[in-house]
Amino acid sequence: MATFEPVIMKGIGESDLADIDVYERGGGFSVLRKVMSDMTPDAVAAVVTESNLRGRGGAGFPTGRKWSFLPKDGRPRYLVCNCDEAEPGTFKDRMLLEKTPLQLIEGLVISAYAMGAKQAYIYIRGEFLEGSRIFRRALAAAQSRNYLGDRILGSDFSLDLVVHRGAGAYICGEETAQLESIEGRRGEPRLKPPFPAVAGLYGMPTVVNNVETLCYVKHIIERGAQWFAKIGPEKSPGPKIMSVSGHVRQPGNYEIPLGIPARELIDEYAGGLLPGRKLKAFQPGGASSAALFEEDLDVGIDFDSLAAKRTMLGSGGFVVMDDTACMVNCARTLTRFFEHESCGQCTPCREGGQWVARMVARLEAGEGSQEDLRVLNVINNTITGTNLCPLGDSIMPFLSSVLKRFPDEFAAHVAHGACPIKDVTAVVA
């Protein structure tokens, strides 16, 4: 059984951490107190930089470095907390929002202090109505005890936090689209540079950090940079929540030390495969990540090991597919997702996404042709790397990886005019 002691998931499911009295009794806000009385903003930032915390939202950019890009030119600066979790297969930020909102607030206030932001926003996915209500209650409680607001805990530091609800758009999880959305426009990503650190929200220096990232900041300040840096691989350290779903016995969020083998995550944490099933494929980092297979089960779950396998850790959405899953069906589901979520700015994403989704849907329905297969095998070059933001680059990785690994399964859909897998499972069931 897995033995890693949870850090940011500690206490979830045991007590009501959204209650400020419960949270305080467990030591909540003691780190913020320490920071406000004993630490300068630069000292806080230095610890985060030294820990080598990498962003938990998907891109894995070092958090301390992101903060360091803010120009010291006296303009107002903003911290935006990205709680627009919508990467298929990922459900950790929603859990953190609903189950431990005060931990998020504590991490957020410490981070805002470190970067000198007096105004922060949290962008909460529109579908998370319940989470946004829980968060607002937690925020009001934290404000009433002066953990936010004017002159926090008697210091010179003041912070206002505005809750902004999304209204349905996956792309608003991309940081510049999120800034556009907060400014009241269509959530269309901006051309970078300039990066948000230079010209972000309302044109001002801005840092966008993920929910999970901000939660870890609190613990890094409490336990020290070296504690964090020594967990997992040197260049990809720390704990991370993996959201495991699909064909496993115990789907759920699991906080792991980065670097453990994929096999351990499936077998030890998520209870293994369903009885009598065989692994067929898994996605390590959400819908945008290329699939890996049985021969890859020893790969380390961390940013660099997965990148070396031409896939990614992403946001930690780990989806397991066993031998009852039809790869054409899985690819159809995911290509339809990207088709639906394209903002439409870039032609390769808007048009390419539509055509790819149509071709894969045709194949699944048994109406595809050899020509469809040929096009799907070469179209990667014209879609990937030709868009403003990563959404367009996310259309092809899963499809290309399963097309390469299971060419016969795709070909069989053309040859038989139907899904060979479903026929087999129907007989077995």
Next chain:
Amino acid sequence: MTPERLARGHELVARYPRPQSALVPFLQYCQEQDGYVTLQAMRDAAELVGITPGEVESIASFYTLLFKAPAGKHIVQVCRTLSCMLRGAEDLQAYIKRRLGIGHLETSADGQYYYEEVECLAACDRAPCLQHNLEYHYDVTPASFDKLLDSWQASAPAPAMPAE
């Protein structure tokens, strides 16, 4: 614009450095009251934040949780993305559509139910899942859906799309 709506609009505008940031929150507020984003709400929003009604329409059309036509008193949104599909979402979708007598993006003749297949709801560990008026329901089966439907029919409808 009604005085009440204008007052709420001013509250929302005051939250932000620039008025336009209040646009979507204002439309969410109007939708909560009217059931969808009406033409009048878009005109009011344009006046409130100082852009044209056409721009408001363009922005509103971008967001899937802003309904531009009456949808239903009960908005049923069933996940259709990978993790739910691996756990039987397709069969569940077929069952719910039969039960409600409507298809994807359709409203029942009595205006009560609206059905939509939506992208990942971030509840993949409890698949298949759905939202009813943005409230989560997990591990949904045909039998548990029947019970949900009974409870929805018995309860007085709250706003289908609450603003906050």
